[in-house]
Amino acid sequence: MTMTIEEAKTIMDQKLGDYKIMALASCVDDYPMVRNVSCIFYNDKIYFKTDRKFRKTKQLFQNPRVAMCFNGVQVEGIAENKGLVVEEEGRVFEKKYKEYLWQSYNAYSHEDSEILIEVTPKFVEIWDEDEARNAFQILIDFDTREVEVRPYD
Template sequence: MEFLEAKEIMKQKMGDWKIMALASCEDNYPMVRNVSCLFYNDKIYFKTDKNFRKTQQLFKNNRVAMCFNGTQVEGIAVNKGLVVDEPGRVFEKKYKEYLWQSYNAYSHVDSEILIEVTPEFVEIWDEDEDRKAFQLFIDFKKKTVEYKPYD
């Protein structure tokens, strides 16, 4: 399987948005919590309050793992500044479209920042049309993919 084909499988599994578990760690103290994510530009975006514990933890250690339904993403989180300052306000528009209630309740707060996660390594557990399980290991740095049947 080629890298671009594996990326397309990931894109299909993730869709336009998902609620994902976000894991981070600081000083050997791991935390996990759910975040509402949007997918565009081959990256994962979520917003958060710059004063939350998770955000402070990301400022100190930007290596994260995220998970949804058999897809785990390992990557680097970057603070892109206030949600309303994003060029073109892409996140804000998509968030309003897909997550209206949350958008309406929180998006206008001046402490809401945009976090961008760049995937480095992705592991996908899935089944083929014959219900045979397999794993895909997608290395975004090397632009390689490994397909591994699972017995």
């Protein structure tokens, strides 16, 4: 089975939708941490907000390489601090967060300390199955734009 990067990205987008709560893994000095973050997807990137004083944020500043996971979709990427959430041009994240995650937005909005983190996917592994329930993996390398589909038996 062959697949183009556009076809693979469509499957990834269908599995992730507009927003998800994803596990975020980071590591500094051989000390890994994982926690859930509320993510919004647009511009082929993953966005979440966090307080600039949190331990995870300090880890991301020291080592921007992260892994994220939701229900069979694992993303390896680079996290970048985009500044305060309220300073994003067009305030796209804020609008989408308010739309999809209203309760969290309402309960945890601290305009003076919340920063927007943008994760650029570098490598994605998707576990899926066909109509006959045969499992397979889709491996997407965003740097080389190559896709490998691997049957799992």
